[in-house]
Amino acid sequence: MATSSISRPDAARPAGSRPGLGLAALTALVVGSMIGSGIFALPSQMAGSAAPGPLLIGWLITAVGMLMLAFVFQSLARRKPDVDGGVYGYARAGFGDYIGFTSAFGYWVSAWVGNVAYLVLLFATLGFFFDGFTDGVTVPAIIGASILLWVVHAVTLRGVKTAALVNTVVTVAKVIPILTFIAIAAVGFDAGLFSADFWGAATQIDGAPLGDTLTQVKNMMLVTVWVFIGIEGAAVYSQRAARRKDVGRATVLGFAAVLALLLLVNLLSYGLMAQAELAGVPDPSMAGVLASQVGNWGAAFISVGLIISLLGALIAWVMLCAEILRLPAKDNVMPKALGRDNSHGAPANALWLTNICVQILLLWTLANESTYLDLILLATSLILLPYLWSAGYQLMLAVRGETYEDGRGRTRDLLVGAVALVYAGWLLYAGGWQYLLVAAAFYLVGTILYVWARREGKLRVFSRTEGVIAAVIAVTAVAAVVLMATGQLAVL
Numbered sequence: 468m469a470t471s472s473i474s475r476p477d478a479a480r481p482a483g484s485r486p487g488l489g490l491a492a493l494t495a496l497v498v499g500s501m502i503g504s505g506i507f508a509l510p511s512q513m514a515g516s517a518a519p520g521p522l523l524i525g526w527l528i529t530a531v532g533m534l535m536l537a538f539v540f541q542s543l544a545r546r547k548p549d550v551d552g553g554v555y556g557y558a559r560a561g562f563g564d565y566i567g568f569t570s571a572f573g574y575w576v577s578a579w580v581g582n583v584a585y586l587v588l589l590f591a592t593l594g595f596f597f598d599g600f601t602d603g604v605t606v607p608a609i610i611g612a613s614i615l616l617w618v619v620h621a622v623t624l625r626g627v628k629t630a631a632l633v634n635t636v637v638t639v640a641k642v643i644p645i646l647t648f649i650a651i652a653a654v655g656f657d658a659g660l661f662s663a664d665f666w667g668a669a670t671q672i673d674g675a676p677l678g679d680t681l682t683q684v685k686n687m688m689l690v691t692v693w694v695f696i697g698i699e700g701a702a703v704y705s706q707r708a709a710r711r712k713d714v715g716r717a718t719v720l721g722f723a724a725v726l727a728l729l730l731l732v733n734l735l736s737y738g739l740m741a742q743a744e745l746a747g748v749p750d751p752s753m754a755g756v757l758a759s760q761v762g763n764w765g766a767a768f769i770s771v772g773l774i775i776s777l778l779g780a781l782i783a784w785v786m787l788c789a790e791i792l793r794l795p796a797k798d799n800v801m802p803k804a805l806g807r808d809n810s811h812g813a814p815a816n817a818l819w820l821t822n823i824c825v826q827i828l829l830l831w832t833l834a835n836e837s838t839y840l841d842l843i844l845l846a847t848s849l850i851l852l853p854y855l856w857s858a859g860y861q862l863m864l865a866v867r868g869e870t871y872e873d874g875r876g877r878t879r880d881l882l883v884g885a886v887a888l889v890y891a892g893w894l895l896y897a898g899g900w901q902y903l904l905v906a907a908a909f910y911l912v913g914t915i916l917y918v919w920a921r922r923e924g925k926l927r928v929f930s931r932t933e934g935v936i937a938a939v940i941a942v943t944a945v946a947a948v949v950l951m952a953t954g955q956l957a958v959l
Contacts, residue, residue, distance in 0.1 A: 487709030490717055496783055497698065497721025499638040503581075503780030504588045504751070505694035505843070506645060506729055507773045510736035511752030512690050514745035518667025519737050521683035526733070528684070529691040530726055532890030536854060537698055537722040538883045539861040541715030546870040548711045552794035554853035561860030564800055565917065565933040569940075570853040571795045572913040573906060577849035578788045579821050581696065582781055583828045584842035586612035589777040592751055595770045609833045613826060615781075620822045623785050624813050637779030644772025645728055648757055652735035655760050661738040672746045688897035693847045694729055698722055785821065792817035799924035801916055848902030849909065851894050858887035901956055904947035911944035 488496070513522060543550070543557055550556040554574050559567025590612050591603030599607040664670045667677040677683050698718060708714050736745060736756050748755035751773050757765035793814035796806025809815040832842070862884030864870055871877040895903065914937060921928040929937055950956035 490713040493717035495638045499783040501725045507751040511748045516686040517683035520666040525684040535887035544714040557860040558856035581846040641776035656738035788821040789814045789817040855891040907943035908947045
């Protein structure tokens with residue numbers, strides 16, 4: 468079902484973006500997208516799921532799987548420089564317009580739901596300094612989050628390069644408290660505490676056992692994916708890159724840097740507090756862990772770092788949200804209005820739609836007291852299929868031998884694509900059926916935009932295969948709605 472019309476490279480570069488984003492800016496986008504809130508909440512979230520032994524197994528699976536995905540994006544950026552939009556472009560090129568649409572739409576929903584999670588945690592963190600914000604879902608917190616949202620909106624309307632520059636500065640600033648935590652944790656690390664119940668046989672969290680090794684590994688998987696979401700950030704911006712080869716380089720560099728930070732923060736934490744105690748530290752748990760070592764100034768220091776981090780991640784993800792709508796709109800996969808840039812080269816209509824959705828969900832969290840963890844699990848589940856399609860496209864090219872006329876690299880890419888595809892499939896299993904049901908409901912609503920775009924371009928809406936896929940999504944979405952209405956399914 469490969470399509471013949473894919474967005475063009477530099478000729479299609481939006482106005483106002485020359486000379487394009489360089490390696491440093493692209494790498495900062497990857498790092499800035501990945502280092503948001505996850506690393507600051509990692510100690511308690513992981514301690515509530517797995518003991519050190521299963522944790523190491525889970526991180527090994529995650530590191531290999533995510534490295535393969537990084538290689539997938541690197542290889543596709545090199546072999547398919549004419550395909551723009553990362554997860555959207557690869558899904559569309561490999562599996563057709565409608566699958567491309569679902570990839571873009573799922574990624575977009577994941578991104579703005581994630582932004583709501585960032586805003587909730589940001590104001591929960593401000594609760595360390597101001598009592599009125601407490602857990603981030605009070606009336607003052609939602610008002611503050613709404614004001615901040617529209618300030619970031621205004622900054623992003625000034626253009627992608629302006630926002631990218633701000634993101635680069637913020638990315639550097641937010642790494643400093645993380646490195647400080649690592650240095651202090653390394654000094655205070657107790658190897659005996661780390662290995663006390665290495666496989667989690669005796670540890671209980673809130674009176675419940677952790678389960679067997681496989682259960683513990685499975686339970687930690689969605690959290691590990693959340694902290695790596697953003698690995699595809701440079702690929703999404705491929706059309707705005709000054710040099711296409713920098714897209715792949717930025718992806719791998721950003722992945723390696725973030726993986727090192729995540730492993731150090733997570734593993735060192737287990738040597739500072741007993742696991743059951745660590746699991747009970749409130750978010751942002753890195754602050755509580757550091758406070759146990761150096762006093763309250765440590766919690767304040769990490770809280771300030773998290774606030775800076777969340778601001779940077781929010782800017783990066785608002786940009787990504789808009790970009791993943793802009794490119795499909797130029798291919799008659801989303802309504803054309805979403806592809807229009809303003810005088811600064813920013814996709815204004817896409818930004819407005821994105822941030823209106825964020826605002827609505829912020830109000831929903833106030834009414835329903837949705838937690839940060841609820842939001843990140845939903846956001847993570849919605850991005851799993853876009854990752855699956857990208858891995859599938861990489862494997863498809865290698866199997867067919869397309870772009871491998873000289874025979875070089877094909878065996879390597881077959882292995883990379885296969886491992887990445889298996890990993891993406893494992894994540895879908897680990898995530899659980901309830902999130903797939905909710906994702907189908909989102910896809911069904913989004914299909915309205917797809918039908919609108921196809922009719923707007925006077926194009927056939929669905930091929931026969933796409934019609935079957937749309938019907939499966941519709942049936943699954945109806946099942947999800949019925950289960951939610953009867954109280955048998957609740958994600959938020």
